[in-house]
Amino acid sequence: MTQYDEVVSKQQLLLEAEEWSKGITDIHVHSITNLWYEENPQDMDDGSVTDTRYNDGRIVRTKGDKVIRVMGDILTGDNLIDAYCRQS
Numbered sequence: 001m002t003q004y005d006e007v008v009s010k011q012q013l014l015l016e017a018e019e020w021s022k023g024i025t026d027i028h029v030h031s032i033t034n035l036w037y038e039e040n041p042q043d044m045d046d047g048s049v050t051d052t053r054y055n056d057g058r059i060v061r062t063k064g065d066k067v068i069r070v071m072g073d074i075l076t077g078d079n080l081i082d083a084y085c086r087q088s
Helices: 002-020 077-087
Strands: 024-030 049-054 059-063 066-071
Touching: 002 077
Parallel strands: none
Antiparallel strands: 024 049, 049 059, 059 066
16 A cells, blocks of 8 residues: 555645645735736726735736736646645
8 A cells, every 4th residue: 555655645735735825925905007917007097906916826806896807827736736845
């Protein structure tokens, strides 16, 4: 049975990383049009937006209670595990 230890450990680590990925890194309320990730400056034409960045790299932009876009490079698989292990 020891031949499966590595597979089981990796799967356990992936499940932990997936749970970690849902955590919030930061929340930024702004109307700035020149952020490093900004691709849609028109989002701020009629007021501020809220950008919520998650551990998996995703940035969810909302205005009021409505999600208007999801940006960023979302980490999955081995890349997600690597990011999780660097933060642990």
